[in-house]
Amino acid sequence: MGVTKTEAYTERQLRRANLCKALGHPARIAILEHLLAADCCICQDLTGVIDLSQPTLSRHLLVLREAGLICGTVKGNSRSYCIGRERWEIARKEMSSFFGELSACK
Amino acid sequence: MGVTKTEAYTERQLRRANLCKALGHPARIAILEHLLAADCCICQDLTGVIDLSQPTLSRHLLVLREAGLICGTVKGNSRSYCIGRERWEIARKEMSSFFGELSACK
């Protein structure tokens, strides 16, 4: 039905899945890569970097913001986005621990 | 349109996004956690562990298989799934390097 039965899962499973879901689009990966490379802050040179319309980019930025992966501060008329350091670190650990769960199975 | 403009991105961006997309559902996270905990191989006790119908679980398993995160070997009438070690390791590195890109910005 396109709707996920969220009530059936643990908090951690939902956290992990939601994090991955936010990262699950190349435009959002591209935005993050850009922010990682470009000293952390930027507004909308993205329209020049990623081949999507401004509103579409705005939507992707919203998804990333809701996931806490970036934060945007108002800077006059424009918004300056940067990596959300704290959440980024949490996400890094979350993924790291997930992938690290594979140890000594046969 | 629900359709992603894949042609606009780098190989790496698409790889990263596709990996995350495959992980972007709690049922798939739950399946992987189960496989990680349960010595690597299992068929369909999943129906007893995750509250979804057998066909729905089968679909999720397919997504994970297509992503290479698990592999299933036929074992008589049933299929025995386990973590796809090589791809898992690649995915771990992929994610690790992605999250590691944040170094010494301000």
Next chain:
DNA sequence: CTTCAATATAGTAATATTGCTATATTGCGA
């Protein structure tokens, strides 16, 4: 105050995803 530039939101259309039930497929044992 008016205008412009930068974003965000509304509205819309197309496709993707999720999940179900019903049905096929496939191997094993009687």
Next chain:
DNA sequence: TCGCAATATAGCAATATTACTATATTGAAG
């Protein structure tokens, strides 16, 4: 062979996602 058990696939319905154009919002400059 026949039927059962374990999966997979087909078909369907509902919701989510992606992306567009058009429009609203908001701050700065004149």
